[in-house]
Amino acid sequence: MPEALIARPDRDFIRRVKAAGGESVQKCYQCATCSVVCDLSPVDCPFPRKEMIWTQWGMGDKLMTDPDVWLCHQCNDCSVNCPRNAKPSEVLAAIRTVAFGHFAFPGFMGRLLANPWGLIPLLLLPIILIGAVIWQETGGNLAPLFHASVVDFNLFIPHGVSDMMFIIGNIIIFTFAAVGLFRFWRGMHNSWGVQPKRGFISALISIVLEILRHNRFGKCTAGRYRQTAHLLVLFGFIGAAIATAGALVEMIVLHEFLGLEGHYPPFPLYHPIKIFGNLGGFAILVGLAIMIVQRLTNREKVGVVGYSNWLFIWMVGLVTLSGLLCQFMRIAVVPEAAYPLYFLHLVTVFFLLWYAPYSQFGHMFYRTLAMIFARSVGREARELKNNNY
Numbered sequence: 001m002p003e004a005l006i007a008r009p010d011r012d013f014i015r016r017v018k019a020a021g022g023e024s025v026q027k028c029y030q031c032a033t034c035s036v037v038c039d040l041s042p043v044d045c046p047f048p049r050k051e052m053i054w055t056q057w058g059m060g061d062k063l064m065t066d067p068d069v070w071l072c073h074q075c076n077d078c079s080v081n082c083p084r085n086a087k088p089s090e091v092l093a094a095i096r097t098v099a100f101g102h103f104a105f106p107g108f109m110g111r112l113l114a115n116p117w118g119l120i121p122l123l124l125l126p127i128i129l130i131g132a133v134i135w136q137e138t139g140g141n142l143a144p145l146f147h148a149s150v151v152d153f154n155l156f157i158p159h160g161v162s163d164m165m166f167i168i169g170n171i172i173i174f175t176f177a178a179v180g181l182f183r184f185w186r187g188m189h190n191s192w193g194v195q196p197k198r199g200f201i202s203a204l205i206s207i208v209l210e211i212l213r214h215n216r217f218g219k220c221t222a223g224r225y226r227q228t229a230h231l232l233v234l235f236g237f238i239g240a241a242i243a244t245a246g247a248l249v250e251m252i253v254l255h256e257f258l259g260l261e262g263h264y265p266p267f268p269l270y271h272p273i274k275i276f277g278n279l280g281g282f283a284i285l286v287g288l289a290i291m292i293v294q295r296l297t298n299r300e301k302v303g304v305v306g307y308s309n310w311l312f313i314w315m316v317g318l319v320t321l322s323g324l325l326c327q328f329m330r331i332a333v334v335p336e337a338a339y340p341l342y343f344l345h346l347v348t349v350f351f352l353l354w355y356a357p358y359s360q361f362g363h364m365f366y367r368t369l370a371m372i373f374a375r376s377v378g379r380e381a382r383e384l385k386n387n388n389y
């Protein structure tokens with residue numbers, strides 16, 4: 001006689017998913033329309049129907065290590081077609097939020113980033129730290145900077161100090177992030193119990209190439225705009241990252257170590273570093289504008305977007321806008337605007353990078369890892385199965 005299966009629902013997990021935006025999960029009556037319309041779902045054990053019932057049953061442990069939760073790209077096709085308006089797209093997003101907090105290390109950082117009240121201490125930290133450096137540098141007297149004939153950010157906060165703060169902070173924070181990612185990776189392996197058919201590096205390379213093309217977003221019907229918007233933001237970030245790395249190399253390697261002549265910050269607008277940075281910045285702003293307009297005007301198709309998502313959008317927007325504007329104010333020699341904008345830029349950059357593993361940024365790491373796992377075990381979307389990845 002087969003052994004009886006006793007379900008022990010984790011009621012706290014259900015409550016957390018509902019609180020994170022998945023309250024519609026109880027409406028699901030398991031018709032499976034969602035799994036049929038989802039182009040990203042594999043043929044075997046498709047999602048998101050099974051995730052809906054696992055959530056209803058409170059099977060939190062199973063969902064925490066379920067790669068399918070992260071293979072969903074929140075295109076909303078399933079929610080648009082759901083006959084019960086159970087919004088599986090939003091339920092999966094809520095499960096991701098809970099999973100993210102579950103793996104965050106240290107755990108309180110995940111909770112702070114997910115709670116609007118957490119914004120106060122999270123913003124105070126960079127404001128106080130950067131403010132203290134500026135105070136030390138200027139002696140608390142900004143008047144000479146405001147009355148000078150040029151705007152020199154290096155006198156406000158030395159580039160070397162700000163660079164060191166971000167580098168050291170990121171090394172610490174990404175070490176913490178690696179702990180959460182490792183636990184997630186091990187959890188996927190243990191719960192699926194499938195031997196990989198493909199090596200990690202090979203799967204990683206093919207997934208990175210796929211992400212650069214964003215072809216999974218291209219499968220969306222309801223949220224078709226997402227591919228364009230995400231690509232603009234992604235390549236904007238790549239442009240900005242190249243510019244930042246280029247500036248560091250030019251500043252530290254060429255000038256400090258090799259003693260070579262050349263441009264030292266501030267770089268002229270025609271300098272390749274500036275061109276990369278500014279083009280990247282404008283691409284990010286256009287991508288964000290598309291996202292914001294779609295989310296505000298097309299809720300039926302886009303679905304409801306949670307706090308973490310909005311926080312990420314506004315922070316990326318503030319970083320980009322303040323970076324572009326403080327540059328223009330510096331060139332136009334308007335110190336009263338340039339220095340405060342530069343301060344805002346540093347605070348928001350700090351916020352975005354140091355808290356990256358706990359914000360929507362961190363979702364990208366978890367999604368990428370889930371995609372690598374899926375590829376390594378041969379779990380492919382119906383639509384991608386016949387492509388030669």
Ligand code: SF4
Pocket residue numbers: 027028029030031032033034035048049052081082083084085086087088
């Ligand atoms: S979420 Fe909607 S479409 Fe999916 S199984 Fe439930 S009722 Fe059906």
Ligand code: SF4
Pocket residue numbers: 037038039040041047048071072073074075076077078079088089092
């Ligand atoms: S939101 Fe899109 S990708 Fe996610 S489960 Fe629904 S149809 Fe699939």
